[in-house]
Amino acid sequence: MLDQKPNKTEDQHTDLLRQFHLRPTRQRLALADLLFNGPCRHVSAEQLRLETKNKGINMSLATIYNTLNQFTKVGLLHEINLDNNVTYFDTNTDHHHHFFDPKTNKLIDIPRDAISLNALPDAPDGHDVERVDVIIRLS
Amino acid sequence: MLDQKPNKTEDQHTDLLRQFHLRPTRQRLALADLLFNGPCRHVSAEQLRLETKNKGINMSLATIYNTLNQFTKVGLLHEINLDNNVTYFDTNTDHHHHFFDPKTNKLIDIPRDAISLNALPDAPDGHDVERVDVIIRLS
DNA sequence: AACCCTATTTAAAATCGTTCTAAACTGCTT
DNA sequence: AAGCAGTTTAGAACGATTTTAAATAGGGTT
Ligand SMILES: [Mn+2]
Ligand SMILES: [Mn+2]
Ligand SMILES: [Zn+2]
Ligand SMILES: [Zn+2]
Numbered sequence: 001m002l003d004q005k006p007n008k009t010e011d012q013h014t015d016l017l018r019q020f021h022l023r024p025t026r027q028r029l030a031l032a033d034l035l036f037n038g039p040c041r042h043v044s045a046e047q048l049r050l051e052t053k054n055k056g057i058n059m060s061l062a063t064i065y066n067t068l069n070q071f072t073k074v075g076l077l078h079e080i081n082l083d084n085n086v087t088y089f090d091t092n093t094d095h096h097h098h099f100f101d102p103k104t105n106k107l108i109d110i111p112r113d114a115i116s117l118n119a120l121p122d123a124p125d126g127h128d129v130e131r132v133d134v135i136i137r138l139s
Numbered sequence: 140m141l142d143q144k145p146n147k148t149e150d151q152h153t154d155l156l157r158q159f160h161l162r163p164t165r166q167r168l169a170l171a172d173l174l175f176n177g178p179c180r181h182v183s184a185e186q187l188r189l190e191t192k193n194k195g196i197n198m199s200l201a202t203i204y205n206t207l208n209q210f211t212k213v214g215l216l217h218e219i220n221l222d223n224n225v226t227y228f229d230t231n232t233d234h235h236h237h238f239f240d241p242k243t244n245k246l247i248d249i250p251r252d253a254i255s256l257n258a259l260p261d262a263p264d265g266h267d268v269e270r271v272d273v274i275i276r277l278s
Numbered sequence: 279a280a281c282c283c284t285a286t287t288t289a290a291a292a293t294c295g296t297t298c299t300a301a302a303c304t305g306c307t308t
Numbered sequence: 309a310a311g312c313a314g315t316t317t318a319g320a321a322c323g324a325t326t327t328t329a330a331a332t333a334g335g336g337t338t
Contacts, residue, residue: 023305025315045296060317065296085224085324086295099263114260121253123277124238130278137158138262162285162334183327199288205327224295225324 007037020074030057031067035077038079040092042080042107080107097134110136159213169196170202170206174216179231181219181246219246221274236273249275 013032022028034051035041045064052059068089071077078090083102090098092108097110115134123129153163153169157187161167173190191198194215205226210216217229224242229246236249249255254273 023314025305032255051338062297063316064319069297079222081222081224083218083220083221085222085226099266101266102269105211108263110260116258117254117257117273119255119258120275121249123275124247127238127240127277130276133274133276133323134256135272135274136259136262136268136274137270138266146310164286164334166287184325201289201326204288205287 022070027059027063029068030059033066035091040090040109042088042090044086046090095131097136099136099138101138157256161209166198167206169198170203174230179248181229182223183227193264234270238275238277240277251274
């Protein structure tokens, strides 16, 4: 009775990938398993390389980058860049905010409605607001 | 009558650098001139390399990085990292926010009090809030 | 001024995260 | 089974930044 959310099956991931016209290859399924089972994550390519390696899954780093970029392009992931010039991929694609601990480079989600942003300034001429990100930097 | 803020003299920059125990070398004075005269800027090392080159100032890229990092350490600049894994240095060190145009990678300052952030969530246990950054991403 | 010591600058190499290349492989349709 | 496009791969390449170690230049002392 410990599992809150049952793990998604490989078939479910296969369906998901097909929805985005991505072939359900072994590599993409393995990464989908790491990314989309369990709680939301903020993860770098290098972290995923270690995780696949530790699980005995063989996959080149280029494939990890390719896959993360493809998942991002179709909207399954969100890219975040912070202090250290390393790209993190957020499995939570809802519009939300973050605590950020610069010591550990860890991110913690803040639900969108936990921060009230009223009276935002108007976007400069010729531009629209695409998204508002609040980063609460911790010490 | 076009100049609002008179340019700071080299002597003023010399004093400023000495306050932070940085020797007023030719290179640091040249960069201080580019950074701290005129309006606030968000500038990369590479941009400064071009500006110094165009002005006929000889300076290695390593020195530009060294200087920007030293200025940042003493609080004369603020570091900002965004989409493209290039570090930008903000000459406005006040607590403020930004519009960001991902097409041009340009930042526009938003004064701190132009955005009301009330009822922020509490920092996680063992942490304090160091700073809150709002980035309004434009399209 | 000449001297000295240390901070600073420099060119070049190194590092690091990420992307590109081109060849091998694999999922899928026929 | 064959064929083809999509995918993976190792390795090279890339771009931003840091490090190295040698040369230079501030700034104090005589
Ligand atoms: Mn990317
Ligand atoms: Mn830095
Ligand atoms: Zn998140
Ligand atoms: Zn700014």
